[in-house]
Amino acid sequence: MKKGFLILTVMAALASACSRPQPKEALPYETQVDSLLSLMTLEEKIGQMNQYNGFWDVTGPAPSEGDASMKYENLRKGLVGSMLNITGVEEVRKVQKIAVEESRLGIPLIIGFDMIHGMKTMSPIPLAEAASWDMEAIEASSRIGAREAAAMGVNWTFAPMVDVGRDARWGRVMEGSGEDPYLTALIAKARVKGYQGDDLSDPLTIAACVKHFAGYGFSESGRDYNTVDVGTTTLYNTILPPFKAALDAGARTFMNSFNDLNGIPATGNSFLQREILKGEWGFTGFVVSDWGSIGEMVPHRYAADGKDAALKAAKAGSDMDMESYLYIKHLKELVESGEIEESLIDDAVRRILRVKFELGLFEDPYRYCNEELEKEIVGQADHQAGVLDIAKKSIVLLKNEGNLLPLQKSGLKVAVIGALASDKDSPLGSWRGLAETNSAVSVLEGLQAYPGNTYRYAKGADLVLEQPVFLKEVKINSSDRSGFAEAIQAARSSDIVLAVMGENGFQSGEARSRSEIGLPGLQQELLEELVKANKKIILVSMSGRPLDLSWADQNIPAIVQSWHLGSQSGNAIAQVIFGDYNPSGKLPMSFPRSVGQLPIYYNQKSTGRPNDPGSDIVFWSHYADVKNDALYPFGHGLSYTAFSYSDLKTEKSADGVVDVNITVTNSGPVSGEEVVQLYLKDHVASITRPIKELKGFQKISLNTGEQKTLQFKLTDAELGFFDGTGKFIVEPGTFTIWVGGSSSADMSTEFTLD
Numbered sequence: 001m002k003k004g005f006l007i008l009t010v011m012a013a014l015a016s017a018c019s020r021p022q023p024k025e026a027l028p029y030e031t032q033v034d035s036l037l038s039l040m041t042l043e044e045k046i047g048q049m050n051q052y053n054g055f056w057d058v059t060g061p062a063p064s065e066g067d068a069s070m071k072y073e074n075l076r077k078g079l080v081g082s083m084l085n086i087t088g089v090e091e092v093r094k095v096q097k098i099a100v101e102e103s104r105l106g107i108p109l110i111i112g113f114d115m116i117h118g119m120k121t122m123s124p125i126p127l128a129e130a131a132s133w134d135m136e137a138i139e140a141s142s143r144i145g146a147r148e149a150a151a152m153g154v155n156w157t158f159a160p161m162v163d164v165g166r167d168a169r170w171g172r173v174m175e176g177s178g179e180d181p182y183l184t185a186l187i188a189k190a191r192v193k194g195y196q197g198d199d200l201s202d203p204l205t206i207a208a209c210v211k212h213f214a215g216y217g218f219s220e221s222g223r224d225y226n227t228v229d230v231g232t233t234t235l236y237n238t239i240l241p242p243f244k245a246a247l248d249a250g251a252r253t254f255m256n257s258f259n260d261l262n263g264i265p266a267t268g269n270s271f272l273q274r275e276i277l278k279g280e281w282g283f284t285g286f287v288v289s290d291w292g293s294i295g296e297m298v299p300h301r302y303a304a305d306g307k308d309a310a311l312k313a314a315k316a317g318s319d320m321d322m323e324s325y326l327y328i329k330h331l332k333e334l335v336e337s338g339e340i341e342e343s344l345i346d347d348a349v350r351r352i353l354r355v356k357f358e359l360g361l362f363e364d365p366y367r368y369c370n371e372e373l374e375k376e377i378v379g380q381a382d383h384q385a386g387v388l389d390i391a392k393k394s395i396v397l398l399k400n401e402g403n404l405l406p407l408q409k410s411g412l413k414v415a416v417i418g419a420l421a422s423d424k425d426s427p428l429g430s431w432r433g434l435a436e437t438n439s440a441v442s443v444l445e446g447l448q449a450y451p452g453n454t455y456r457y458a459k460g461a462d463l464v465l466e467q468p469v470f471l472k473e474v475k476i477n478s479s480d481r482s483g484f485a486e487a488i489q490a491a492r493s494s495d496i497v498l499a500v501m502g503e504n505g506f507q508s509g510e511a512r513s514r515s516e517i518g519l520p521g522l523q524q525e526l527l528e529e530l531v532k533a534n535k536k537i538i539l540v541s542m543s544g545r546p547l548d549l550s551w552a553d554q555n556i557p558a559i560v561q562s563w564h565l566g567s568q569s570g571n572a573i574a575q576v577i578f579g580d581y582n583p584s585g586k587l588p589m590s591f592p593r594s595v596g597q598l599p600i601y602y603n604q605k606s607t608g609r610p611n612d613p614g615s616d617i618v619f620w621s622h623y624a625d626v627k628n629d630a631l632y633p634f635g636h637g638l639s640y641t642a643f644s645y646s647d648l649k650t651e652k653s654a655d656g657v658v659d660v661n662i663t664v665t666n667s668g669p670v671s672g673e674e675v676v677q678l679y680l681k682d683h684v685a686s687i688t689r690p691i692k693e694l695k696g697f698q699k700i701s702l703n704t705g706e707q708k709t710l711q712f713k714l715t716d717a718e719l720g721f722f723d724g725t726g727k728f729i730v731e732p733g734t735f736t737i738w739v740g741g742s743s744s745a746d747m748s749t750e751f752t753l754d
């Protein structure tokens, strides 16, 4: 049969399907999907489940078999459903043209890319944005990335990553929203809305992919890709809620995960994908595997070989194979031998086609291929203003002894020390899309906007030995101290020292786990020398994860956590340093006192021995050499003003809702924003429960002297929990709530539920 004829047949089938009445409650494109499916051969169906990487930008181990020509050939045969890492209208158009104009049925490709915190214009890394606790700003930032991605031909991002992360050794904490499921869930919603908007077929919105389903953030000892073994109460109460929230916000795709979960690789995990996601939660979109994760079930020793892996993954509900090449190789034979039912293949293909319809790809396969739009949108000037806004909001003031900050804008001699101070690349962070190397505003450049002071820069020591790239290890300088003397001299002869230290932009992210989380290389040593030279010192800590800042906390009067803030990094930092923006960020992850405390999180359990019994008795849950609590706890973050809390009251209404009222006053010298946080403790329950849990927050702005009374509502959703079988229950009894500016807030009250 001729290609052209078939394309016409498909169009006619789709057109007649469109005019047929849809059954009530049906998904909008169901009839079209069914019609198209009925025209497809088994091979073509399996082709839709096959995803290839582009031909140059490898974001995982290079494929051990197959080459570009095989990919082209399969595209022509209609045996590819999606490609990833192809960007730019010109390139996307090329592959889309082959799929649409040369394959028998002309089914368009869905084009995926890791647009994690920007495409060309970079927002802060996701962990930094989580510190803003500002859902509108996070949604707006996600939208900027989505617009640039869509304008470059991408219609599907592998984000948001909603893995709760409690171990700062794990490099991928930079990609998530920290340690708390409640905050992570709200951010997941904001991001999905930012990417998908209200209409997925809009040429400037893209499909979200919630990842990694599930448990990846609990990799043992923070080592990437490691084993995950967690109980069901942690699974239901901590790991799964952000995924459910993203789904409820409309996320159309999920990605499974490299790790095993309680003995079953997530990729082959029927309980996760079929029972929970597609069963109980009613997900109608599709699940893509992680890169090669179907094949990795062989080294997991869960599958005997590639064929067995394909069988187990498909049966378990992995709909699309990212770069394992195993579906395309084995599924046909597996169906023909009766080892897997064709109905399962049909189900996967239906899901994939459905999302393609929703993206508007059948209406116009080149919907995301508009050169004019690409020129107009990518790097658009107001995107810079948008990422500056969220960058400022992401900065956390950890310590400010004697109100050393903000600095005066004129008359100061400032020594600016550290390789990261002049680094225009590291602030772009890991997972940096297509950002141009060295395109961020450095701290040193940001300071130039305040010309009333004089700045003397000395790097002190290189942080890294060579310009790192995504796929290479970062080589840290641990021996060249030749710049120390100049830095020490600069510190000595200045009024104040601004030390910018932390991690290179490639020191966190995928496969960037660390067993030590202090300042890398010679930075700690240099910092100690600087303190000897000048006590008036501010540390700007630039990192992709919580670092161990214990020494700095003891010896440095002011510490600013700046993370990797993206394109506008230096401007955002300078505005905070000089008080043009009053810092409002709050930590989304606890900063430990030592690496030995990890994993550390505020919402831990009580244990049977929570309290120091006093005298000489040592038998309680503690370390002999470090305190139990965090150095800087979850939710912590200072301001240049002060907020006081009063009149905490609770009231139960007839419908079982508990109303909480609190009055917050700006009692300090300048206007500012505060994140008012509410934590809840269920005293006694049928399973052990955390010592406290975030159950509400509001970010408010108050002028000096201004006062606001806020109301929080605690419904069943906040008061209940999942038992070990996944059943949500609310139990009667006594609860304590705390309201304040961090997880260590001490204003509390109690109420009882009958």
Ligand code: NOJ
Residues within 6 Å of the ligand: 059, 060, 114, 158, 211, 290, 291, 510
């Ligand atoms: C592997 C990562 O785990 C995943 O998050 C990412 O989306 C894929 N590679 C594609 O780059």
